[in-house]
Amino acid sequence: MRNNAIVTAGLRKSFGSQTVLDGIDLAVPSGTIFALLGPNGAGKTTLINILSTLTKPDGGTAAVNGHDIIAGREAVKRSISLTGQFAAVDDMLTAKENLLMMCRLSGCTSAEARIRTAELLKRFELTASASKLVKTFSGGMRRRIDLAVSLVASRPVLFLDEPTTGLDTVSRRALWDMIMELRDRGITIFLTTQYLEEADQLADRIAVIAGGRIVASGTAKELKARVGDELIELHDADGEVLASFPTDGSLQHIRQTLNGLAGKVSPESRIMLRKPSMDDVFVALTTTPQIEEAVK
Numbered sequence: 180m181r182n183n184a185i186v187t188a189g190l191r192k193s194f195g196s197q198t199v200l201d202g203i204d205l206a207v208p209s210g211t212i213f214a215l216l217g218p219n220g221a222g223k224t225t226l227i228n229i230l231s232t233l234t235k236p237d238g239g240t241a242a243v244n245g246h247d248i249i250a251g252r253e254a255v256k257r258s259i260s261l262t263g264q265f266a267a268v269d270d271m272l273t274a275k276e277n278l279l280m281m282c283r284l285s286g287c288t289s290a291e292a293r294i295r296t297a298e299l300l301k302r303f304e305l306t307a308s309a310s311k312l313v314k315t316f317s318g319g320m321r322r323r324i325d326l327a328v329s330l331v332a333s334r335p336v337l338f339l340d341e342p343t344t345g346l347d348t349v350s351r352r353a354l355w356d357m358i359m360e361l362r363d364r365g366i367t368i369f370l371t372t373q374y375l376e377e378a379d380q381l382a383d384r385i386a387v388i389a390g391g392r393i394v395a396s397g398t399a400k401e402l403k404a405r406v407g408d409e410l411i412e413l414h415d416a417d418g419e420v421l422a423s424f425p426t427d428g429s430l431q432h433i434r435q436t437l438n439g440l441a442g443k444v445s446p447e448s449r450i451m452l453r454k455p456s457m458d459d460v461f462v463a464l465t466t467t468p469q470i471e472e473a474v475k
């Protein structure tokens with residue numbers, strides 16, 4: 180059985196009277212990609228900050244790579260890389276200069292720094308842009324240099340706070356491939372995202388955070404199954420979605436649902452049967468608290 184690279188129990192954090200994390204229990208197996216999915220302000224960055232020892236929790240416990248985040252703070256810091264909104268990349272230096280500097284700061288000799296820099300530039304497809312100032316980089320290039328810099332020291336656990344926010348589809352997919360490659364090399368990746376598709380495509384396991392609590396967790400497939408096997412979607416004559424209803428897909432249940440609609444909707448309305456998406460899961464779990472109970 181795999182060890183867990185990250186474990187939390189009852190983690191709590193408030194800012195003044197605002198409770199941001201209200202008892203977070205998580206376990207992330209080593210060598211996997213874990214996505215923490217939640218809306219704006221759900222507490223995702225706060226949780227990353229606690230796990231990476233930047234912020235102290237008010238209560239509960241957490242261990243990263245086997246080290247307690249309080250008692251073993253220094254050991255945790257040596258076990259992790261962090262890429263977030265405040266990555267340590269200097270805009271006024273070139274990609275190559277940034278990498279060389281980080282290599283030297285992490286204790287490499289000058290020769291080692293040159294080798295590691297060349298490797299990272301190649302891996303993140305930045306060799307051709309190595310001598311350009313980072314301030315001239317596009318969003319996708321900027322994310323790649325952020326990631327490259329955070330991987331200068333080879334650490335077993337990588338935290339990525341919203342790694343693909345603001346990227347176009349092509350750059351996002353390229354970054355996903357790089358993240359999966361890191362997982363395949365044995366690195367545990369804990370990422371936060373607001374994108375359902377990202378969690379769906381990338382993560383081995385997903386936890387949905389809302390109201391300071393984990394409202395659901397599992398694989399994308401498990402989470403989708405919690406909303407129902409299929410959805411009956413009701414459209415108006417212009418194709419606008421009016422409502423959707425979970426169903427097991429059986430003729431009996433579909434007939435029952437449609438009978439329930441008789442007389443309540445226009446005869447021009449149309450129906451469509453489809454598999455639930457991560458969007459459906461997210462909306463169900465974050466906007467209707469009763470759903471959590473209903474789908475258990």
Ligand SMILES: Nc1ncnc2c1ncn2[C@@H]1O[C@H](COP(=O)(O)OP(=O)(O)OP(=O)(O)O)[C@@H](O)[C@H]1O
Binds near residue numbers: 223373
């Ligand atoms: N240092 C702080 N002092 C006061 N309030 C804070 C602090 N840090 C975070 N908060 C508040 O805690 C809540 C959660 O913030 P956090 O940044 O963790 O959310 P998030 O899920 O990462 O959101 P986003 O997706 O917008 O980045 C927000 O309401 C935020 O304003």
